[in-house]
Amino acid sequence: MSGSSVFISRIRGLPVVDTDGDQIGKLRDVVVGFRPGGQAPRVRGLVVELFARQRIFVPMLRVHSVDAVQVVISGVVNTRRFSRRDAETLVVDDLVDRPVRRRGHPEPQVVYDVSMREVRNREWELAEVAVRERSGGRFRRRSHVTIVDWRDVVVGGQQHGQETEQLVARMEEMKAADIARELHDLSPARRADVVRALSDEVLADALGELPEDEQVELISSLETERAADVLEEMDADDAADLIGELAPDLAERLLGEMETEDAEDVRRLLRYEESTAGGLMTPEPVIVATGATVSEALALVRAEDLTPALASMVYVCRSPYETPTGPFVGGVHFQRLLREPPSTLVSALVDSDLEPLQPGSTLAEVSRYFATYNLVCAPVVDPDNHLLGAVTVDDVLDHMLPADWRGDQMDGMTPVDDEAAPAGPAGGRAIDGQKDRLG
Structure with a gap:
């Protein structure tokens, strides 16, 4: 067409x-x-x-x-x-x-x-x-x-709400971080008009770039059905982080309104401490069967909605292929796929030196793991060797930076020195015991 x-x-x-x-x-x-x-x-x-x-x-x-x-x-x-x-x-x-x-x-x-x-x-x-x-x-x-x-x-007849329409139209041409900065600078009334007009997908992308307290304020201000739609458009790990900061009754209402499959992904992530591999991971990495070829794997990593980090590694598993999968065979680097003939089996190319992370691995352990193996994406498996998800480097950095780094960025401030910055967030989800209530 x-x-x-x-x-x-x-x-x-x-x-x-x-x-x-x-x-x-x-x-x-x-x-x-x-x-x-x-x-x-x-x-x-x-x-x-x-x-x-x-x-x-x-x-x-x-x-x-x-x-x-x-x-x-x-x-x-x-x-x-x-x-x-x-x-x-x-x-x-x-x-x-x-x-x-x-x-x-x-x-x-x-x-x-x-x-x-x-x-x-x-x-x-x-x-x-x-x-x-x-x-x-x-x-x-x-x-x-x-x-x-x-x-x-x-x-003709486009005068009503024209300013909002023009602003929303401009925003949809921007990157998510720039949209978040625009929302941050708007008055509460103006922001409400713009948020109401933004598509769920654009709002979800921008929401993940706002400071944590503004994320909570914005999602809490939406009607339950709209808030659930926006959360469904977010990456499951980002949605879990946000829901974990909400009051338990509101969190449960939103999870109940979300599509069953999306809600299950979020509930599974909420069982882990936020600053562990289980809390950092996304449950939707690129997964292929043992009989998949290089050409089939490359077709999957071409998907437009994949981030570069998530597309950097393909994971070979046995059935079932949704996380948690069957037995995990190994990971294959995207660059290795580019060097092999299209008909080659991906399972023959797994990196045998790559030990997967455990869901309880701490933020310090995860960051050392990424530095040691020069990775931007890493597998997370349970004790029975089932693939649970993958951690990407952007989520690791997000949790290593000072807790208020997004707020500083919104205000045009320079991040504090590493020596003055805390190593990461203290503890797990903000509301004690919420993981058990939502699990």
Whole structure:
């Protein structure tokens, strides 16, 4: 589809299927977000109507393909009822029949249809607008339909909340740390407006970059369902750190509202002390079977949502392949995969000198382990040799820096010297006994 465009009216009502060909529902609308500087709006996702008539949101990262027959999606889909954010626009409900001004054209016109195109892998934006003339506030019955580039029209009726929309549009072009700094500097009322308008994915990324006390304040201010959606978008280890700082009753409500699989990952991490390998690890490393080839492993590490650190090592395990896995065979460095023929079995390339971490390994032990083996990602196994997850170097650094380092960064301050900084956080989760209550 890259480079070509598809009009929304032609795909509206198409069946939405998973990669096995099973129908999930039907496509009802397309969600977009306006961007500053006259850029074409970015497509955030699809509104899909399930068979039970409930409408849900599917982000474009889950959209595998779009053609004239069906829309194919992949991965886990959140089945919560779709709720539009303040800065989101629906193509069918909000743009079709909307008045527009066509540049260099004196006659008033309205939107008849809108197309979208894939500009990069799974990244879509609006491309063209089909417009026709109005007469006396109504369509001319046989008026000619003209297709123009999105940038050649000015959409009317965008005054309400325009400042927030523009700020949110700018933020979605920023890195997570820069968004966090913007949120930190906003007044409480302004921040509430912006948070309400941000997509769950963007808010989740930014939330992890805020100081701990601001993370707690922000997630506590959200409605339970929205807060659970945001936590689901966070890495499980970051979500566990945040939930561990909340009051036990609120933490339990949020875990109960989250999708079962995501909640189970977080509960499992909450059983470990925060400054141990078990508390630092993510439960979703790159895992392959013993019969997997180099080409199959490289296809997995190409995934866009993987961080460079997590993609630096592939772990070979026996069934089951979800953590905790079957017996752990070993880890293979990404660089080693690049040097081998595509048909080579990954299991033949494991690093036999790499001893995995134990979940109870302390922060000091983990940091020495990373320094000794020159790693950016390391496996964590239980006493029965089942892979539990992987620790990445960014999480190690996060816990070695002073507790208030994010707050200093927000305020533009230089971090304190290493000699004056504490070695790491004291103890485990902030609320005594919460791990047992949540486990």
